[in-house]
Amino acid sequence: MSNKVSLFNPKGTIIEENGQIHQVEQMLTCGAVLFSSISSGSLALLLCQNQYESVFFYVNSIERGVVPILIDAESDASLVNMLIQEYQPDYIFVPSIKVAKFESYLVEQNLRNYTLLKSIQESPITLHPELALLLSTSGTTGSPKLVRLSYNNLSSNASSISEYLNLDSSETAISSLPMNYSFGLSIINSHLHVGGSVVLTTESITQRGFWNLFRGYKVTSLSGVPYTFEILKKFRLLNAELPSLKMLTQAGGKLSNEFIEYFAQFSQ
Numbered sequence: 001m002s003n004k005v006s007l008f009n010p011k012g013t014i015i016e017e018n019g020q021i022h023q024v025e026q027m028l029t030c031g032a033v034l035f036s037s038i039s040s041g042s043l044a045l046l047l048c049q050n051q052y053e054s055v056f057f058y059v060n061s062i063e064r065g066v067v068p069i070l071i072d073a074e075s076d077a078s079l080v081n082m083l084i085q086e087y088q089p090d091y092i093f094v095p096s097i098k099v100a101k102f103e104s105y106l107v108e109q110n111l112r113n114y115t116l117l118k119s120i121q122e123s124p125i126t127l128h129p130e131l132a133l134l135l136s137t138s139g140t141t142g143s144p145k146l147v148r149l150s151y152n153n154l155s156s157n158a159s160s161i162s163e164y165l166n167l168d169s170s171e172t173a174i175s176s177l178p179m180n181y182s183f184g185l186s187i188i189n190s191h192l193h194v195g196g197s198v199v200l201t202t203e204s205i206t207q208r209g210f211w212n213l214f215r216g217y218k219v220t221s222l223s224g225v226p227y228t229f230e231i232l233k234k235f236r237l238l239n240a241e242l243p244s245l246k247m248l249t250q251a252g253g254k255l256s257n258e259f260i261e262y263f264a265q266f267s268q
Helices: 024-037 052-064 077-087 096-101 151-164 182-193 208-216 226-234 257-267
Strands: 013-015 021-023 043-048 067-072 091-095 105-111 114-119 131-135 147-150 172-174 197-199 221-224 247-250
Touching: 013 052, 021 024, 024 052, 024 105, 043 052, 043 077, 052 067, 052 091, 052 105, 052 114, 052 182, 067 077, 091 096, 096 114, 131 151, 147 151, 151 182, 172 182, 172 208, 172 221, 182 197, 182 221, 221 226, 226 247, 226 257
Parallel strands: 013 197, 043 067, 043 091, 067 131, 172 197, 221 247
Antiparallel strands: 013 021, 091 114, 105 114, 131 147
16 A cells, blocks of 8 residues: 555564564564455454454554454443444454354454454445554443544554654563553554564453563563552552563553652652
């Protein structure tokens, strides 16, 4: 696509909980098989988890001109059905255990624990050539309304974040937020944009496994919303030895002055 700005550095790296490592260039090479039947300009509903299959599909979609709709894999069935009725996606990429719920779609291919489904009907909708991504907002919980993002939106956002935070290929983030949430996705985009790494985990910050991964892969930054920082403070989760941690980032609402002072002192 001539209008498309490349978002991901080929050396950007995804690290799975089991230690498997995948560079963007490898994901795109492997994606040639799964995406061989998906034409550019198709609309695909992606039921996300913070796992390799979801990021694999997202990265390939963006780089190949397929427009993904990102929603949580655990979203209420009524919301998923509303989105399907409203947007009529050509494809759905879904955890394989949920395949039976999509009666008007046929199994196209499988990728590990995920399945690609294709609509039995041709979609009459033509997408705008600049459209890269459809993303829900915090207010979309019970509504099929989505935000439209262009390739330039995504690239500019990733560039500005990486410049402001001085990110480079030595940085390693961890998926402390859902990838279908704009802030969580921006962490993935900005790190892969500069050739950095992202550790993927479905563990939460309150679980021991999260911090084992954090230390094991020498994660350099931790991101969260105000509630994340309330939990970090309440349970003193940052008191553990975390020699690799260089940066805390926060969005999704204003942090109270008390918490700002607490984490400022911690950071000193």
